[in-house]
Amino acid sequence: NAGVTQTPKFRVLKTGQSMTLLCAQDMNHEYMYWYRQDPGMGLRLIHYSVGEGTTAKGEVPDGYNVSRLKKQNFLLGLESAAPSQTSVYFCASSPRLAGYTDTQYFGPGTRLTVL
C-alpha cells in the first residue's frame, strides 16, 4: 500500500513551457485534491475532484487544469508556466466527502521552479 504518490519530485521549467504533474492513490478514495504551498501562506487549494470524471475549482485555479480520467489518478497541468507558479505542489486524497470531516492523506510533494 503506497498511499499517495506524486511524479515527478522535482522539476525546473522555463517560462511558457508546459508540464503535467501526476498523482496516484491506491486507497480507493473518492476525493482528490491539488494544493500549492508557498512560504508563510499555508496550503491553498487549486482544484479538486469528487469522483472519476469530475473536477472543480478551488481557491487558486487560474493557470492550472486538471483531469480525473481514472479514480486512482489526478493530473495537474500547467499549460504555460509562469514564475508565479514556482511552488511546492501537494496532492491529497480522502475517503469521503460528507462534511469533509475525513482525514486527508497527502503525497510527498513536487517542487517546481519556473525560471
Next chain:
Amino acid sequence: AQSVAQPEDQVNVAEGNPLTVKCTYSVSGNPYLFWYVQYPNRGLQFLLKYITGDNLVKGSYGFEAEFNKSQTSFHLKKPSALVSDSALYFCAVRVPGYSSASKIIFGSGTRLSIRP
C-alpha cells in the same frame, strides 16, 4: 472573512518541557478542526481532529488539542517534547454549511523546534 490564524511562525522548546502550538479561527457555525504535521521533504500527516463531543482530543505521537469555543481556539499541546517533534505544524478548519472542498482552510504553519 473566514480564516485560520497561527500567530507564531516559530516555537522553540527544550526537550522534556511541555509545548503549545496556537491556532485560532474565525468561522461562523460549528467548525471542524484539524492538526497536521509536516516533516522535512514530506507531505502533511494527520495528527488529530475535532468534529464534536469532548473538547479535549487526543491524537498521534502523544499530541492533544483542546477546542475552546468561547476563545475560538484549537491549540495543540504535548506534555513532554521530544527532539523528533521538530517539524512544521498546520492547523486547518472545515467551514460548516458548505458542500465544497474549497472551504477547508489551512493556517500558515508554525515551525516547532525542540532543542536537546
